[in-house]
Structures are given as structure tokens and as C-alpha cells.
Amino acid sequence: MNRRPLAAVLGLVGLLVVGVLVLQSGAWVGVLGVGEYDEGTVTVREGTTGTANGTATETATRSANATTVAVRDDAERLATVEVRIADTFEQRYVGLSKTDSMGPNEGMLFVHDEEGEYAYVMRNMSFPLDIIFVDANGTITTVHHAPLPPEGTSESDLKRYEGRGKYVLEVNRGWANRTGVGVGDRVELPAGVA
Template sequence: MQRGPLAVVLGLVGLLVVGVLVLQSGLWVSVLGVGEYDEGTVTVREGTTGTASGTTTETATQSENATTVAVRDDAERLATVEVRIADTGPKRYLGLSNTTSLEPNEGMLFVHDEEGEYGYVMRDMDFPLDIIFVDANGTITTIHHAPLPPEGTSESELKEYSGQGKYVLEVNRGWANRTGVTVGDRVELPAGVA
């Protein structure tokens, strides 16, 4: 009985399944890494510069009015990210969907009026994200590693990434793994970000 070819085929199928699971989970980022990072603070940028039609198509570095926020674990500062503030319904709805790209340490901070359960989707995105929920006292409650939805996905078919918090930080996918930011770490927000 020839079991050699069958064993090879089953082995290849097993490797393929493991590979797909690793890619979908974002585990590859912790295994391979995505480069070095600078320790420091999270810089929050308020406002955004839009085009004549009101659509934002620039990268996050073209915003104005920066303020500083730190992301820490119990012992040390972990990461640096510059973000724009989305603190109104229209800004939160648009989010980063018309942003063509982010630098490695750029993103957006969504500010809700009160703490609650919120859901975010990858509507019209050009790049995958880490979606990080932060409660009212600054503790990170949930981290999602969100891939781009398959091409042709309708808005009603978009996967919802939900979590508990008052704030949501969106950054390039893999940022949390690369910087070591995890659930339970703290985001220190300045008085001006309510």
C-alpha cells in the first residue's frame, strides 16, 4: 500500500490550514515582527485638512494642533503614535476611510460622548488596522487586528469589530504587537480630550 503520496498531500493541506490561521489571526506579526519602534508618547492631532470637496485624502501627518498622550504598561512608556481626533458623529463615521496611508506611528483617536459598547467596520479602507478600545479611565479593553474586507464586500456584509470603551485608537495593523501594547495597558489622555 502506498501511503507516501497521501501523507505528503495531507501534510501540505495541514500546512496550508495553519498558514491561513496564522495570517488571519495576526500572529505572524509577533513571530516575524514589523520593525523597530521608538519609545515615547502618543501625539494626538486635532482637526484635519481636507480637499476642496471636503474629502480627506492625505496621510495623517498633514493634520494640525498636536497634543501629547502616553501609552504605558505598569512600568514604562511603550509606544509613539501621532493621531487625529474624531470627536463628532461625522468625523467618527468617516474615520480613516478616505486616508490613503499611514506612517508606521500614525493613526486616529475616536472620542465618544460616553463610555459604552461600540462597533467599528473597515468601510472603504485602503490598509488593514489595529482597532484598540480604551475605557474612560484610559485602560485598553480590547485589541482587534482587522484585515481589509474582501473586494466587493457590501457595507451590510462588513465584519464589525466591537468593544467597550469611550475611546478607540486606530493604527496600522500590527502596531500593537510591534510595540508590545496589550489589553490592560493605559493611555494617558490630556485634559483637552474629554
């Protein structure tokens, strides 16, 4: 009996299983990296008037790795947060999981190619988050207050925080309550973020 074909098939199945585990665990990100993050400022204003990028005077400067936007408007400003921008699949997958902590007005802005239904999980997180979904027009649609998952929670058992939007803002848990930010408020995005 010729065992070579059986050994080849078992070898291929083994490689496939290892490949699936590497993809699912996110270990591939450690090898390939996520690239550079752009940076910017997100401002949240009360109400639903205006556009995602502001309604009045807007100034912007952009360098290789940073964006600074100053927006002046008549609407009340609730909060400003300095963000790293995650606009590639790899950056969105890793998110803040390699971050030990953030300052009180720091966060990450996830940018999707188009508006849709998305789900975020607390994969490998060191601190709890507020997960804020924002539609393509800059209106906040959903706010989740996400605690750390219990120790030892498998990836398949992680709670899914779902919402509709094109953007997702992650900040320290309690930020939305502290600043009064909620559903229906407007987010002014950094220049160049589409």
C-alpha cells in the same frame, strides 16, 4: 381615476429611498464635510496604574488645530503615536476611510461622548488596522487586528469589531504587536480630550 395622489405618494417614497441610500452610503459626508481634526499625542504605558491623563509631570500646549502633550512617569513607556482626533459624529463615521496610508506611529483617536459598547467596521479602507478600545480611565479593554475586507464586500456584510470604551485608537495593523501594547495597558490622552 385621479392619478395625482398616487404619483405624489410614489414620488415621496422614491425620495425617501434615495435619502436612506445617501445616508447609509455616507455620500452626505462628501457634501457636508467633517470639519477640522484636532491633533495630539497618545502615549501607552505598561500596567494599570495612574490616570488617563498621566500621573506625574504633564505639560500641554494647545493651538487652534493641534495639541501636544508631554507626560513623564515611572511606568515603562511602550509606544507613542501621533493622532488626529475624531470627536464628532461625522468625523467618527468617516474615520480613516479617506486616508491612503499612515506612518508607522500615526493614527486616529475616536472620542465618544460616553463610555459604552461600540462597533467599528473597515468601511472604504485602503489599509488594514489595529482597532484598540480604551475605557474612560485610559485602560485598554480590547485589541482587534482588522484586515481589509474582501473586494466587493457590501456595507451590511462588513465584519463588526466590537468593544467597550470611551475611546478607540486606530493604528496600522501590527502596531500593537510591534510595540507590545495590549489589554490592561494604560493610554495617556492628549490634553483637552474628555
